[in-house]
Amino acid sequence: MPKSAQISVGTTPTLIVAANRADQVINIHNLNSTVYLGDSSVSTSTGFRMDNGDKLQIPLADNEALYGVTATGTSTVYVLVTVN
16 A cells, blocks of 8 residues: 655755665655755765656665755655555
8 A cells, every 4th residue: 555745854864765674666746945865864965856846756675765855944745655
């Protein structure tokens, strides 16, 4: 069963999707401002850039988590997770 959430991402690395013992498919829609995606040490200089309005699908392998961070303020990220 897919699981959905709205995550408020700020200027410190924020957990978007927790690690799972199974593969996951993550659908993300970034709503407000630019968000950078990566691991728990993600920064605005090392993360994958998602601009306002971007939509993305990311496969995560076993025990992988996904974090996000913004340069300033916060952004709402809509997430739909399916565990394989």
